[in-house]
Amino acid sequence: MGKLRHLVMLFVAVACGIGAAFALDRSRRPMARTGPPQESILPAKPLDDVRKAERSRRAIRPVGDPEREDGLNYEGVLKGWEDRTSRPRPAEPMPPTYCRSIERAPKNTDPWTGPYSVHDQTIYLFEDAAGFGIGRMLIIKNDRGVQVASRDVDRVELVSLLTDDEPSVYVLDELATPPLARQAQRRPLDTFERLGLDVVRRGEELVWTREAPTRMFGAIRARAECLHCHARAREGDLLGAFTYYLNVPVDQLKRR
Secondary structure (H helix, E strand, C coil), X not given: CHHHHHHHHHHHHHHHHHHHHHHHHHHHCCCCCCCCCCCCEXXXXXXXXXXXXXXXXXXXXCCCCCCECCECCHHHHHHCHHHCCCCCCCCCCCCCCCCCCEEECCCCCCCCCCHHHHHHHHHHHHHHHCCCCCCCCCCEECCCCCEECCCCEEEEEEEECCCCCCCEEECCCCCCCHHHHHHCCEECCCHHHHHHHHHHHCCCCEXXXXXXXXXXXXXXXXXXXXXXXXXXXXXXXXXXXXEEEECCCHHHCCCC
């Protein structure tokens, strides 16, 4: 009887040891997600030679640089619209945005409103302000008197990809033009912008994050009219990006 009791106690001790080891092993493993799958976009492995390709798309002086009917020539763009010698408004860097993942910006059923429409209009505004456009939009100003594509846009900053070794952002309270950008200070990209740049390099157009819902990041891609100066680029190549600071969450953004 004593021998049987000894065997039972030994069996219980071994079973308890195995159970404890199994529980410890499970505690070290990541817990499985039980909710619906996330639609977030996570960065993949780095692209090869991406900076070399981007910097090669920098604008170059066209041969002869003839006058253009629908905008200024190369020299006129660098000197500013109508030779205006303006200086940037004083602007302080905005607080950096940290996030773990980003998502595609929501699409509105109405093609004339929503985040994608605001981003498209911002690109047209940028082209007009730089002397490349032909007045595609009415002038809209936000509550601080800054010209924007929607009154819900507090600030939009240009992300530079064609100069320097690393991407940077022009710290401007107004839309960047070549003369203003040459005088503006720059800052490094924050976490949200680095994640956004990674995915727009891979083909996305516009992204946001639920962790900071009033931030938005959108690609500037080469159009046919851009190739006049960006001769080494092809249509669709990434030339830069806009990083947005909004007064409303991205999924509530409208052109107004």
